Amino acid sequence: MSQPTIESILQEKRLFPPSEAFAKAAHVNSLEAYKQLYEKAKLDPQKFWAELAETELDWFEKWHTVLDWQPPFAKWFDGGKINITYNCLDRHLLTWRRNKAALIWEGEPGDSRTLTYAQLHREVCQFANALKQLDVQKGDRVGIYMPMIPEAAIAMLACARIGATHSVVFGGFSAEALRDRLKDGQAKLVITSDGGWRKDAIVPLKDQVDKALADGAVPSVKDVLVVKRTNQEITMQPSRDHWWHELQPGMSAHCPPEPMDSEDMLFILYTSGSTGKPKGVVHTTAGYNLYTHITTKWIFDLKDTDVYWCTADVGWITGHSYIVYGPLSNGATTLMYEGAPRASNPGCIWDVIQKYGVNVFYTAPTAIRTFIKMGEHLPMSRDLSSLRLLGTVGEPINPEAWMWYQRVIGGGNCPIVDTWWQTETGGVMITPLPGAVPTKPGSATLPFPGIIPDVVDLDGTPAADNEGGYLVIKHPWPGMMRTVFGDPDRFRKSYWEHIPPQDGKYVYFAGDGARRDEDGYFWIMGRVDDVINVAGHRLGTMEIESALVSHPSVAEAAVVGRPDEVKGEDVFAFVILEGAQEPSEALAKALKQHVVNEIGAIARPSEIRFAEALPKTRSGKIMRRLLRTIAAGQEITSDTSTLEDRSILDKLREGV
Numbered sequence: 157m158s159q160p161t162i163e164s165i166l167q168e169k170r171l172f173p174p175s176e177a178f179a180k181a182a183h184v185n186s187l188e189a190y191k192q193l194y195e196k197a198k199l200d201p202q203k204f205w206a207e208l209a210e211t212e213l214d215w216f217e218k219w220h221t222v223l224d225w226q227p228p229f230a231k232w233f234d235g236g237k238i239n240i241t242y243n244c245l246d247r248h249l250l251t252w253r254r255n256k257a258a259l260i261w262e263g264e265p266g267d268s269r270t271l272t273y274a275q276l277h278r279e280v281c282q283f284a285n286a287l288k289q290l291d292v293q294k295g296d297r298v299g300i301y302m303p304m305i306p307e308a309a310i311a312m313l314a315c316a317r318i319g320a321t322h323s324v325v326f327g328g329f330s331a332e333a334l335r336d337r338l339k340d341g342q343a344k345l346v347i348t349s350d351g352g353w354r355k356d357a358i359v360p361l362k363d364q365v366d367k368a369l370a371d372g373a374v375p376s377v378k379d380v381l382v383v384k385r386t387n388q389e390i391t392m393q394p395s396r397d398h399w400w401h402e403l404q405p406g407m408s409a410h411c412p413p414e415p416m417d418s419e420d421m422l423f424i425l426y427t428s429g430s431t432g433k434p435k436g437v438v439h440t441t442a443g444y445n446l447y448t449h450i451t452t453k454w455i456f457d458l459k460d461t462d463v464y465w466c467t468a469d470v471g472w473i474t475g476h477s478y479i480v481y482g483p484l485s486n487g488a489t490t491l492m493y494e495g496a497p498r499a500s501n502p503g504c505i506w507d508v509i510q511k512y513g514v515n516v517f518y519t520a521p522t523a524i525r526t527f528i529k530m531g532e533h534l535p536m537s538r539d540l541s542s543l544r545l546l547g548t549v550g551e552p553i554n555p556e557a558w559m560w561y562q563r564v565i566g567g568g569n570c571p572i573v574d575t576w577w578q579t580e581t582g583g584v585m586i587t588p589l590p591g592a593v594p595t596k597p598g599s600a601t602l603p604f605p606g607i608i609p610d611v612v613d614l615d616g617t618p619a620a621d622n623e624g625g626y627l628v629i630k631h632p633w634p635g636m637m638r639t640v641f642g643d644p645d646r647f648r649k650s651y652w653e654h655i656p657p658q659d660g661k662y663v664y665f666a667g668d669g670a671r672r673d674e675d676g677y678f679w680i681m682g683r684v685d686d687v688i689n690v691a692g693h694r695l696g697t698m699e700i701e702s703a704l705v706s707h708p709s710v711a712e713a714a715v716v717g718r719p720d721e722v723k724g725e726d727v728f729a730f731v732i733l734e735g736a737q738e739p740s741e742a743l744a745k746a747l748k749q750h751v752v753n754e755i756g757a758i759a760r761p762s763e764i765r766f767a768e769a770l771p772k773t774r775s776g777k778i779m780r781r782l783l784r785t786i787a788a789g790q791e792i793t794s795d796t797s798t799l800e801d802r803s804i805l806d807k808l809r810e811g812v
């Protein structure tokens with residue numbers, strides 16, 4: 157596994173307790189209170205979760221079994237009937253929240269919309285009725301390929317309302333990546349828009365859908381529902397494509413929520429693994445609802461007066477759990493922004509905070525590093541005094557970026573919640589509760605109540621304090637993924653078999669390295685598998701290698717992550733060309749574009765290095781560790797005795 161810079165981390169001794177004022181008003185208001193919750197949950201997890209399920213959610217029918225655990229397959233609240241949209245919408249209509257802002261939306265060009273709970277409910281019901289009219293039924297899969305507009309959330313909720321499973325594909329993915337995901341999930345319908353705004357340009361989403369579906373590539377897809385956003389010319393296929401604005405006026409605003417079994421599938425979301433194609437991570441209804449609800453409440457400490465903003469895209473798990481489901485289940489006001497800092501508007505983030513008086517702000521370390529680079533005059537020239545709590549997610553945050561975030565954005569008096577979790581975990585797992593846990597810059601601190609993490613070696617033996625190892629979770633939790641869509645065996649192999657069961661107890665392998673310090677605080681050290689984290693987005697090296705090799709000029713490729721100041725890591729590709737091909741600038745450019753076409757712009761290699769051979773062990777395994785060192789421009793000091801031919805290394809350093 158990759159070794160972290162342990163020394164520099166060990167020097168981190170700064171400790172920031174929550175201010176008295178913050179703690180006093182917080183849902184969990186002292187370290188004592190946190191510890192009590194934690195101990196209670198640890199003593200009897202089922203009782204802990206059942207009590208919360210009872211008090212925090214509304215059910216059509218109560219469950220008979222809290223947890224049915226047949227490792228690695230869990231069922232939570234079996235026998236219960238529930239609909240997540242009832243908890244996110246209907247129940248708020250019975251209270252004063254009926255006319256509270258549910259969703260505040262700001263478009264990139266500066267247009268905006270606010271939907272109250274009553275309005276959002278109405279739109280979701282109409283959208284759900286449109287899906288029904290297009291013959292989408294309970295259990296069907298629906299692809300969603302959308303920009304960051306309210307209809308993205310409305311479409312997700314509309315699916316959940318009628319019991320269809322949504323599969324959101326990030327709008328930055330290519331037509332090819334979209335096609336693979338629609339195919340794997342056998343989607344019946346695709347929801348998209350004509351286009352979306354991205355850094356002052358239009359992303360032609362509908363054109364990409366057309367490409368993905370061309371030549372009957374995904375026979376399961378019968379219809380495409382198109383939301384008008386950018387107004388450019390697109391081609392509508394009469395028998396297949398429907399405009400949302402043409403259907404909407406005919407749709408009733410009455411659509412009762414489908415009573416779902418607790419374990420009915422809510423959504424599939426694809427994520428990169430170390431091998432093979434992306435995995436369809438499956439989340440189900442009740443456990444996910446409870447877990448995102450309670451983590452949102454305690455970690456973001458939401459109050460009814462708060463405006464809460466998570467800057468993620470709904471195409472990622474953070475958008476699912478902490479823009480849509482968690483906040484709405486709590487009756488909060490959630491903000492959605494279509495734009496991103498760009499040359500024409502570098503201070504847009506701070507403008508949005510100022511305009512809406514955002515109180516709780518949740519973003520990623522890569523964004524924070526971008527903000528630092530753009531200069532603190534941008535945030536300093538806006539009024540950010542409404543902020544009271546800050547969060548980060550997606551990758552380890554380096555302590556200096558944490559300090560900058562606290563000083564410049566938080567004005568020195570906002571707690572920071574550094575939240576560790578994954579697509580697979582459904583919600584945040586390791587995090588400070590902001591009114592309770594003193595923070596250390598760079599540490600995700602302590603586990604959420606009910607979560608039992610550990611740091612172990614490959615035999616499952618717990619590591620000593622401050623010793624690096626593998627992060628595992630030792631007890632199932634309600635928000636956990638249930639399986640890999642269509643491939644339960646892959647689920648078992650990817651997550652439950654790396655570490656042998658301890659006393660017959662299965663542990664979840666997160667794929668991250670970590671250490672725990674003498675105070676029990678967790679320090680996440682990054683991925684231990686062949687996954688690279690580019691700007692907080694997980695990319696499998698295998699996928700990018702496969703994309704490169706699918707180009708006719710490429711014989712072999714190896715992709716590694718190279719440290720990058722802003723993105724955390726960027727993509728560095730070593731490429732061996734087919735026989736007669738000559739390396740050239742033009743070819744390197746073409747290969748980069750090829751990866752963009754196959755996967756999307758996020759996977760574009762920042763450098764292609766042409767090589768004659770790759771370093772391999774005698775058994776033929778590519779030595780990625782060495783490639784990472786070369787990509788980073790560092791001296792190779794580690795043992796290379798297993799390498800078959802040492803001379804290749806010098807050639808790799810220079811390129812051919």
Ligand code: WTA
Pocket residue numbers: 427472473474548549550551552553574575576577578579580600666667668680681682683689692693694
């Ligand atoms: C990394 C995003 C350090 C980690 C929610 C994990 C983090 C992967 C943190 C999951 C954090 C996420 N500190 N590392 N606070 N949060 N990660 O599935 O490597 O897109 O395994 O989920 O991001 O990425 P994913």
